[in-house]
Amino acid sequence: MRGRSAPFADPNQASHEARPIWSAEAGAPVLIARAAAIAGPDTSEAALFAPDLPGAVHLLIDDRKRSHLLLVCGPLALQLLIEGADLLSGPVSLNFITRGIAELAPAIDKLSMLRRILACSSQFRHAQRSWSTQTLRLRNALIALDGHAAGASYREIATVIFGKERVARDWPDPSLKDRVRRSLSRGQAYINGRYRTLIF
Known part of the structure; x- marks a missing residue:
């Protein structure tokens, strides 16, 4: 492909542990977004650098130049399918896409999951280190x-x-x-x- 992706799924683990990237074309539930590059310095909340997102564990760029970003926090996991600007080139803004009214409720559920993952990941990482x-x-x-x-x-x-x-x-x-x-x-x-x- 582009030489920007590294193998990440451990074949010795079950799929729920290895957290692979699943194909959206095969029916994997994903949250779809379009990325737009942000030119110049931007300190607004709209600007984000995807690899620095809390809970980001895998980023795969496919042969169609789409980014597959996996966010995880404890038992919560969400896969984003992002078209448009290259996530590794710098800050971007994301617009989330719903394809039809029938997809509205599932999209709301995924956005809620995204909010929970972004909110909990730093707390969960601290909790993981707190073994008595x-x-x-x-x-x-x-x-x-x-x-x-x-x-x-x-x-x-x-x-x-x-x-x-x-x-x-x-x-x-x-x-x-x-x-x-x-x-x-x-x-x-x-x-x-x-x-x-x-x-x-």
């Missing part, structure tokens, strides 16, 4: 429990919890395997009634 010891233990217990139920080995479970590099480096040390065992025991205790401690 208790929430980390709970997370690891649930990962170990799910992995065990799916038939994963201790090493495979450790890879999900601690990452591939750390497991490759530290697996000969039995303490990492012991941590997986403890996480699995903690998870089994939760399903045997300990979950009540999270409720009360």
Whole structure:
């Protein structure tokens, strides 16, 4: 194509985790917009540089010079299909397009989603970093429990919890395997009634 897009979808992840760009022609729900380049300095709210938008995770430019911009915040995701000016050349203004009255309600829903993503992304990124010891233990217990139920080995479970590099480096040390065992025991205790401690 134009050499401006990089591969981004991890084939080892499920589609809802990898967050690929879906084809609008195949029926993917997208919010359509037209970009107009802004000449000279413009400090108005209409000016935006798309890659700097909160929640922007992927930008793909197709062979028709259309931009496919994916915005994500936590469980919320919205794909924009943007025609017109090149989003990477500088600030643009966006005009959102509704193609017919029948598309009005879906477009309003997508605009509402866009507003929520732009509002929450900075707060969500901060929340992601705020793991406590208790929430980390709970997370690891649930990962170990799910992995065990799916038939994963201790090493495979450790890879999900601690990452591939750390497991490759530290697996000969039995303490990492012991941590997986403890996480699995903690998870089994939760399903045997300990979950009540999270409720009360």
